[in-house]
Amino acid sequence: MTTVFRAKRILTMNPSNPEATHVAVRDGRILGAGSLDDLAVWGPHTLDERFADKVLMPGLVEGHSHTMEGTFWRYVYCGYFDRMAPDGRIWPGCAAIADVIARLSERDGALEDPAAPIAGWAVDPLYYGDRRLVRADFDQVSTTRPIGVLHASGHIMNVNSKALEMAGLLRPGIDHPGVPLGEDGLPTGELQGPDPMMMVNTLVGFDRDMLAGDETGLRQFARLCVRTGVTTAADLASLLPDEAVAMMARVTGEDDFPTRIVSLRRFHGLTPAQLIERAVELKGQSTDRLRLGKVKIVSDGSVQGFTSRIRWPHYVNGKNGLWYITPDELREIYTLALAQDVHIHTHTNGDEATALVLDTMEQALRASPAFDHRFTIQHCQLADAAQFRRMKALGMCANLFANHHYFYGEQHLTKTVGPERARRMNACATALREGVPMAIHSDAPVTPLGPLFTAWCAVNRLTAKGKVLGAHERISVDEALRAITIGAAYTLKLDGEVGSIEAGKRADFAVLDDDPREVGRENLKDVGVWGVVQGGRVFAAADI
Amino acid sequence: MTAPEPPAQIPLTVIGGYLGAGKTTLVNRLLRRADGLRLAVLVNEFGDLPIDGDLIESRDGNVINIAGGCVCCSYGSDLMAALMDLDKRDPRPDHLLVEASGVALPAAIAQSASLIAGYALDAIVVLADAETVRAKGADPYLADTIAGQLASADIVVLNKVDLVPDSGRAAARDWLSARAPHARVLETVEAELPLAAVLGSGAERLATPESHHDHAHDHHPDHHLDHQAAVFTVDAPVDAEALAAALAGAELDLVRAKGFVPGRDGRLRALHVVGRRWRVADPPPGTRGPGRLVCIRFAAAVDTAAIERLIAAGG
Structure with a gap:
């Protein structure tokens, strides 16, 4: 059974056959792309013309996201920017604190139990001037139920008085750098950093952990993938206990599940040797739509949270951040992983963390020589040209956080690292010039899922205020489109299967309303997504 | 009717120090020697924590119950949840030990624990490997982290002193006195320490x-x-x-x-x-x-x- 899809144009990302009008599909895989005549060699077929006025690209690949994006949509969206929910509804951004309060009040009115909690997410007081959110703001919504709203950065939460009271925090004498106090000596309601936030997380309705996996969240995440043209998404840090793996295998294996999920096991709770053993075990449980066996390591914190490890001259306030792993464990993991062909992705934000990864990789490669390991540095935000050259020399890949400039660029200019380093953050042009295999990502839910938006960010490097940040690190539209397809696939070692439209590969397509190369670089993010074809199965965003 | 007395605060000791300094050895010793105290130990992860099999009474996910009323829990990335859970245990522990990960700052852990009214900081104990502490302290990646750990210590346990010559021991003490000038420095072999020194209890x-x-x-x-x-x-x-x-x-x-x-x-x-x-x-x-x-x-x-x-x- 062969189907030939006809499209207005097919951008294959295959350099030896860059454009086509037809693609033939059999058993979920591509027989070939070309003209209808070219495909006649495959014999009888059904001609599917529904994409006759659409542009096909390879299914987009998100190389760093979290299926938790799907989970968050059960909480109240309080972000400053418009954002698309899994059902396709565009939630308008909250332009002022009053809008945040109004949105929470709406949920309040819909709840019968006066003690039921309300959890919200993505609030960003940075956009509301110097005024900070305080508990009195959310007390306007309710004084009987606990309310907590997570900031967009994920590092701060604002709560109402009831939540503080229930957590035992509405008392004088608190002395913690993450719990600012008001003039009355009581906490203001802003809780900074993981420890203070943990005290209220479950009280306000955030699930303490998703250890066993969140089935609804996974399904919601997949809907968002269809709406954004994504057919393969990396879920970059799960604990993957057996019950979660079983759930994910069952859900992704359903006939109508539209996304290939690459889920990485986070280094946590195991020794390095146990970690590698578990990764090898997980690799053997992979299916077509659930790829397992890779490992994620977090080496430092976040730039905007002042917890990333940054080389001298450190942050502009002279401080440096925190290590989240010991160099010794990192070396042991790398060495074991290279010997057993386990693929490692390491989160670094600051350039000192990147330096540690490079030094460690050099030592590990000497101890366990390996080729084509494709160890990938995730975020890698502050790397300089010399570090990219070392990545190239060591065979490493970089997946850069292109979306960051748009949401946090203004802060980086003035508050975190200052203009020069802010302009070289996520240096896509340097990475490509130095020959480092490169992808770009959203880190959803930290920023919204949507590779075309991510590509737009890398191409234009605009902050939310419309300022160009790092003009010399802008890349071309073609380079960006490569990064969100074959580039990201390469970092996942899937470039032989997905990331381009060519014979033998999976029939994964993003179905677009326009040719992203022709809309103008400033409009790249606005290219409409009709839906996807995944493994030859058609999923329309309108029906998902 | 009068409000019930709030329960007494549980003394909390944070045990810090870089990887390999002997934290796990110390924790094991204390569990063996608890001598009737209901000791609760929070470790970052069980990993290869070698709790002797004969000590383990039962195990339930993140919690290991140990003969004599002690309990050992792994907290992973959620220290606060583990602390809150322990505070609600019945009977409440007599003393809580938190083993910090190798790059964690024990003072930050102590400060976070202070958010829970049920705990009172007893001490910060930082272990240092007499053989390697100076080299680790000079490592450009680790210097500030190790300095920060030591500066917060009330007690520094200079461990593995049997593995260095007297001159090395003296040099390590000198080096420590500049980094932890206010701490008492205890020299040990295999983290062999009296319960009273670590816990006070x-x-x-x-x-x-x-x-x-x-x-x-x-x-x-x-x-x-x-x-x-x-x-x-x-x-x-x-x-x-x-x-x-x-x-x-x-x-x-x-x-x-x-x-x-x-x-x-x-x-x-x-x-x-x-x-x-x-x-x-x-x-x-x-x-x-x-x-x-x-x-x-x-x-x-x-x-x-x-x-x-x-x-x-x-x-």
Whole structure:
């Protein structure tokens, strides 16, 4: 059974056959792309013309996201920017604190139990001037139920008085750098950093952990993938206990599940040797739509949270951040992983963390020589040209956080690292010039899922205020489109299967309303997504 | 109807230090020696924590129940949740130990634990490997982290001193004295330390006159260890705060001082000193006189004359 899809144009990302009008599909895989005549060699077929006025690209690949994006949509969206929910509804951004309060009040009115909690997410007081959110703001919504709203950065939460009271925090004498106090000596309601936030997380309705996996969240995440043209998404840090793996295998294996999920096991709770053993075990449980066996390591914190490890001259306030792993464990993991062909992705934000990864990789490669390991540095935000050259020399890949400039660029200019380093953050042009295999990502839910938006960010490097940040690190539209397809696939070692439209590969397509190369670089993010074809199965965003 | 008394605060000791310094060894020793104390130990992860099989009574996910009423929990990335859970356990633990990960800052852990009203910081104990601490402290990636760990220590355990020559031991001590100038430095082999030095809790029992002598040498688990304890009776009222501050002074070099002393108003006050850190609080309900105090020094005799002078001077 062969189907030939006809499209207005097919951008294959295959350099030896860059454009086509037809693609033939059999058993979920591509027989070939070309003209209808070219495909006649495959014999009888059904001609599917529904994409006759659409542009096909390879299914987009998100190389760093979290299926938790799907989970968050059960909480109240309080972000400053418009954002698309899994059902396709565009939630308008909250332009002022009053809008945040109004949105929470709406949920309040819909709840019968006066003690039921309300959890919200993505609030960003940075956009509301110097005024900070305080508990009195959310007390306007309710004084009987606990309310907590997570900031967009994920590092701060604002709560109402009831939540503080229930957590035992509405008392004088608190002395913690993450719990600012008001003039009355009581906490203001802003809780900074993981420890203070943990005290209220479950009280306000955030699930303490998703250890066993969140089935609804996974399904919601997949809907968002269809709406954004994504057919393969990396879920970059799960604990993957057996019950979660079983759930994910069952859900992704359903006939109508539209996304290939690459889920990485986070280094946590195991020794390095146990970690590698578990990764090898997980690799053997992979299916077509659930790829397992890779490992994620977090080496430092976040730039905007002042917890990333940054080389001298450190942050502009002279401080440096925190290590989240010991160099010794990192070396042991790398060495074991290279010997057993386990693929490692390491989160670094600051350039000192990147330096540690490079030094460690050099030592590990000497101890366990390996080729084509494709160890990938995730975020890698502050790397300089010399570090990219070392990545190239060591065979490493970089997946850069292109979306960051748009949401946090203004802060980086003035508050975190200052203009020069802010302009070289996520240096896509340097990475490509130095020959480092490169992808770009959203880190959803930290920023919204949507590779075309991510590509737009890398191409234009605009902050939310419309300022160009790092003009010399802008890349071309073609380079960006490569990064969100074959580039990201390469970092996942899937470039032989997905990331381009060519014979033998999976029939994964993003179905677009326009040719992203022709809309103008400033409009790249606005290219409409009709839906996807995944493994030859058609999923329309309108029906998902 | 009166509100119920809030339960007594659980003393909390944070154990920090870089990977390989001996934290896990120390934790295991303490669990073996708990000697009737309900000890709760929070570790970052079980990993290869070698809790001897004969000690384990049952295991349930993140919690290992250990013979004698102790419990060991892994907290992973959610220390606060583990602390909140422990606070609700019945019976509540007598003492809580938190083992920090190799690059964590113990002072930050102590500060976070202080958000939970049920805990009172007892001490920060930082282990240092006598063989490698100077090299790790000079590692450009680790220097500030290790300096930060040591600077917050009330007690530094200089471990594995058997593996370095005397000159290396002296050099390590010199090096430490610049980085942890206020901490008491205890030299150990295989993290062999008296319970009383690490927890103070044992000291409390030593301070109960009748029980003191019950601990005959062949029963007392710490008898062979290189520490000196001296017990004092405090009959006359003293300024408890002033006495505690004086006992925390560097000259006396005490690792621990603990006990109950009559305050200026004649009411008993509980006094805790760990190296340079001290606090004075209300004693547990039902505590009766006479006032008594136990002082512990490591590897040298307690200066009893000096302490008696302090007590006689009323603090």
